[in-house]
Amino acid sequence: MDQAHVTYTEANLTQAVLGRIRPDADPRMAEIMAALIRHTHDFVREVRLTPEEWGQGVAFLTELGKWCDDKRQEVILLSDVLGVTMLVDAIAHAGDGNVTETTVLGPFHRENPPVLPDGADIAPGMAGERLEVVARIADAEGNPLPDAQVDVWHASPEGYYDSQIGDGEAHSMRARLRSGADGMVRFTTIAPASYPVPHDGPAGRMLAAMGRGPMRPAHLHFWIRREGYRDLVTHVFAAGDRYLEEDAVFGVKASLVADFEAARRRGETPDLRLEYEFRLPRAAAA
Numbered sequence: 001m002d003q004a005h006v007t008y009t010e011a012n013l014t015q016a017v018l019g020r021i022r023p024d025a026d027p028r029m030a031e032i033m034a035a036l037i038r039h040t041h042d043f044v045r046e047v048r049l050t051p052e053e054w055g056q057g058v059a060f061l062t063e064l065g066k067w068c069d070d071k072r073q074e075v076i077l078l079s080d081v082l083g084v085t086m087l088v089d090a091i092a093h094a095g096d097g098n099v100t101e102t103t104v105l106g107p108f109h110r111e112n113p114p115v116l117p118d119g120a121d122i123a124p125g126m127a128g129e130r131l132e133v134v135a136r137i138a139d140a141e142g143n144p145l146p147d148a149q150v151d152v153w154h155a156s157p158e159g160y161y162d163s164q165i166g167d168g169e170a171h172s173m174r175a176r177l178r179s180g181a182d183g184m185v186r187f188t189t190i191a192p193a194s195y196p197v198p199h200d201g202p203a204g205r206m207l208a209a210m211g212r213g214p215m216r217p218a219h220l221h222f223w224i225r226r227e228g229y230r231d232l233v234t235h236v237f238a239a240g241d242r243y244l245e246e247d248a249v250f251g252v253k254a255s256l257v258a259d260f261e262a263a264r265r266r267g268e269t270p271d272l273r274l275e276y277e278f279r280l281p282r283a284a285a286a
């Protein structure tokens, strides 16, 4: 019998797999793969994963891939609902300091939104409660930033983005605007509503199996770009929304919740109004 052969067991298999990572592998890749192997093995040991459950896991991951196309990204959705996307975001922005907090980009941004002038109505002809947005773009010290590119997009009062309405080709409730000399950006639109993340696929089934809902609280998305500053990808959430505490993707941060109704309560306007200041971090020196 050949004594050189080893038998892999629960006790030695993890070390054996780790030991196959070659010393000349890219160091960061080796670090990530070693941690992935250790944590995956620990997970299997902790839950005593059965062969049947392993098969279910394989089928789930296979199905995730099959649901993906150019309009649907089920793997990102899985990352979002498991809180992984927001954990990566939290680590990436831990040292940002006195600037606006970030949150998930989400799947509904489009690269070529309508370029509209200051004060534009970005949802013309759409039924819903009117929302006036007055945004100020500033640096970390509060100095106005002119000429920032501001992409905004949001869902309808029924909870659908333009890409989910009809054939999905028309643009509405989205725009690209530019801040003026005073750093201000103004537009009107219709008030967004809370909406469910796509939950007719495997990620949705997994949510249901955990007893979780798919809802996100009402919000506006912003992606603000300005030369010399880091991109800001964030949302502003509507205060009072019933789903603020149970956002399916864990995107809510207290500093991003704003009162859309304050102006109306003060009797200044019959409409909703959002006033918000975005502060951008300076780009790292090249």
Ligand SMILES: [Fe+2]
Residues within 6 Å of the ligand: 106, 108, 154, 155, 219, 221
């Ligand atoms: Fe959204």
